[in-house]
Amino acid sequence: MNIIVCLKQVPDTETQIKIAQDGKSIIEDDIKWIMNPYDEFGVEEALKIKEKFGGEVTVIGLGPKRVTESIRTALAMGADKGVLISDPALEGSDSLAVAKALAAVIKGMDYDIIFTGQRGVDEDNGIVGAALADLLDIPNISVVVKVEVAEDGKSLKAYRPVEGQVLIIESGLPVLITAQKGLNEPRYASLPGIMKAKKKPLEEKTLADLALDPSDFGEGGRKMKVLELTPPPQRKAGKIIEGETPEQKASELARLLHEEAKVL
Amino acid sequence: MAQGVMIIAEERDGEIRKVSYEVVSEGRRLADSLGQNLTALLLGSNIKDKAPKLGHYGADKVIVADDPRLEKYTTDAYVSVIAQIVKANDPAILLLGASFQGKDLSARLSARLGVAMAQDCTMFAIEDGNLVATRPIYAGKAYAKLTFNNSWPQMATARPKVMALNTPDESRSAEILDASFTLDDGSIKTKVADIVKDESGKIDLTEADKIVSGGRGMKGPDNYNILEELASVIGATVGASRSAVDAGWRPQTDQVGQTGKVVSPNLYIACGISGAIQHLAGMSTSKLIVAVNKDPDAPIFQKADYGVVDDLFKIVPALTEEIKKIL
Numbered sequence: 001m002n003i004i005v006c007l008k009q010v011p012d013t014e015t016q017i018k019i020a021q022d023g024k025s026i027i028e029d030d031i032k033w034i035m036n037p038y039d040e041f042g043v044e045e046a047l048k049i050k051e052k053f054g055g056e057v058t059v060i061g062l063g064p065k066r067v068t069e070s071i072r073t074a075l076a077m078g079a080d081k082g083v084l085i086s087d088p089a090l091e092g093s094d095s096l097a098v099a100k101a102l103a104a105v106i107k108g109m110d111y112d113i114i115f116t117g118q119r120g121v122d123e124d125n126g127i128v129g130a131a132l133a134d135l136l137d138i139p140n141i142s143v144v145v146k147v148e149v150a151e152d153g154k155s156l157k158a159y160r161p162v163e164g165q166v167l168i169i170e171s172g173l174p175v176l177i178t179a180q181k182g183l184n185e186p187r188y189a190s191l192p193g194i195m196k197a198k199k200k201p202l203e204e205k206t207l208a209d210l211a212l213d214p215s216d217f218g219e220g221g222r223k224m225k226v227l228e229l230t231p232p233p234q235r236k237a238g239k240i241i242e243g244e245t246p247e248q249k250a251s252e253l254a255r256l257l258h259e260e261a262k263v264l
Numbered sequence: 265m266a267q268g269v270m271i272i273a274e275e276r277d278g279e280i281r282k283v284s285y286e287v288v289s290e291g292r293r294l295a296d297s298l299g300q301n302l303t304a305l306l307l308g309s310n311i312k313d314k315a316p317k318l319g320h321y322g323a324d325k326v327i328v329a330d331d332p333r334l335e336k337y338t339t340d341a342y343v344s345v346i347a348q349i350v351k352a353n354d355p356a357i358l359l360l361g362a363s364f365q366g367k368d369l370s371a372r373l374s375a376r377l378g379v380a381m382a383q384d385c386t387m388f389a390i391e392d393g394n395l396v397a398t399r400p401i402y403a404g405k406a407y408a409k410l411t412f413n414n415s416w417p418q419m420a421t422a423r424p425k426v427m428a429l430n431t432p433d434e435s436r437s438a439e440i441l442d443a444s445f446t447l448d449d450g451s452i453k454t455k456v457a458d459i460v461k462d463e464s465g466k467i468d469l470t471e472a473d474k475i476v477s478g479g480r481g482m483k484g485p486d487n488y489n490i491l492e493e494l495a496s497v498i499g500a501t502v503g504a505s506r507s508a509v510d511a512g513w514r515p516q517t518d519q520v521g522q523t524g525k526v527v528s529p530n531l532y533i534a535c536g537i538s539g540a541i542q543h544l545a546g547m548s549t550s551k552l553i554v555a556v557n558k559d560p561d562a563p564i565f566q567k568a569d570y571g572v573v574d575d576l577f578k579i580v581p582a583l584t585e586e587i588k589k590i591l
Contacts, residue, residue, distance in 0.1 A: 096375060096378070121523060123402075123408075124400070126383055127374060129371070133372065134343075134372050138453075139339065139454045140368075142367070142368040157457060161364075162364035163471055164467070165461045167458075167459055182515075222413060223412065223415035224412055226408055226410060227396065227409040227411055229408050230406065231407075232548055233407075238553075238555075240572075247578075249572050250572075251586045253572055254586035254590055256570055257570070261531075261552050264590065
C-alpha cells in the first residue's frame, strides 16, 4: 500500500504573532518553524498502515528550503522518500494554488491513501486537503480521528467526529484523509532513524519541473487579497472579585453574572 | 454578471441547524446593503416542508434539492449538486456556516468552482459593492481582513455563534422552488456507514452558549464532577485545556485552543487554567470570560472580565450553590 503525506511548516504554536510594518504580513524573523501538528498525525498514521500492509510512504512538502527539515523529520520517523516543491514564485500562494502544485506532483504517482493535516495552524483555512482531492478526482474524508483499513486493503472506514456525533464513513481507495488530533500519538524520530533519513531520497521540484505556469502562483495568482492584518481586539480590563471568604467571592460573582453581565 | 447573495443551509435529522439561521440572518444584512436578493439552498430528503423557515429568517427565495441520495451528507453528492445550482444561479456572494459539515463542503466546493474561500469568518461587510471578510488566523492571535480578486462567487463560511440571529417573522414568506440537478450514482464514492450519537445530549463546544472549562488546576479526571455540576445548573458544556486532554483526563473533543476547538460562547468560565497562548487563542472571542485561579499572575486574568483569585475547589461548588439560589 503506497501512502502520500503532504506537510507544511508553521510557526511553533508558542509563537507570539507580530504584524509587520506593511500591515499585511507577519514578522518571520524570530519564528521557530515546526511541522504542522496535524500533519504529524498524518505521518504517524501512514507509518502504522505501512507497518501492517507494506508499501512505501512518500512525504511531500511545499515551501521554502527550510521545509526540508520537516521532510527529514518525517523520513527519520520512518517515511521512505521525500519531495520538496520549492520555487520563489510559490511565495504567498493561496490554498487552491498550493493544492494545484501538490496535485501536479501526485498525478504521476501510484498511491492508495493521501494524508494531510485537517488544517494548518497558521492560516487555519483547512482547504488544501479537500481541494487536492477534488483536483485528483478522488474522495476525501475530513477531520478524522480513527482509520480502519479493510484486511483486503481495498477500502477503509474513517471516524469523523462532528457536533454531537461521530460519523463512520466508508470509502474505496484511493482516498484523501485529513488528520485530526486523537488519530494517534506521533512517534519520535530515533537516533538510527535520523542517521538513516540522511540517506533517503529527497527530490526537489520547481514549478517549471511540474510544467506549471508561475503566474498562477504566489501573490499575483491569489484570488483573495489581504487588505490588512490586525491584532485581536483588545478586551477591556477585567474586575477582580474581592471578598473575605470563597463563599463571599462566589456570591458576588453569581450576582455580577446575573445582574451586571446578565448571562444567567 | 454575478448578483445576489446565496446561502447553503445545513440540515440534520430533518431539522435545519441553528448555524444556518445565523447565516441566513447575515446573508439578509449583506443582501440589503447590496440592494439585492437572498436565496437559500436546502438539500436533503423529504425536507421541503422546512424551507419556509428560511424565509422567516430573511430568505427571499429557497431552492430545495430533495433527493433520497441527499438524506445523509456526503461530500461527493453535495458538492456535485451544489456546484450545479451555484453555477446556474451565479450569485455574487456564497455563504455557509463553518460547522464541521460546512467546512468540509466549502473547502471542496471552492476547488470545484475554482474560487477563493474565506474560512470561519467572524465579520462581513460590503465595501464598494464587494464582500470584505474578516477572519481570525493563527487561531485568533491575529485577524485578517480579506477581499476577493475577480473570484465569483465571493465565498466564505461564518463561524457559528458569532453572527447575530434575526428574529423570525412568520408572516414573511419565501418563494420556494425545486432545484434542477443531475446526480450520477457513480460519483458518490463515500458512504456514511454508521453514526454514533453522543447520548449525553452534550452541545458541541463550537456551538455552546456557555462553557465551563478546566485545566491542569483540576488535578485529576474525577474532579471534573464539580465542573459538570456547575455546567448542568447553568446549561453549559464542559471543556478542557490541552494539558488536561494530554494528561488523559478529558477526551480530545473537549479541547479548547489552537490545536483544539476555537469557541465563541456568551460565557466562558475558565477554572484552573493558567492561560497558555494557545488556549487564549482558542477562547478569546468569548463574549464574557470568567477566570478562577489560585495564581494572581496567571495570564488568563488579562483576558477575564471577572477574575477570582482563590482555590477553585472552594469557589466552584460555592458558585454552583449561589447560582441555584438565583435561578
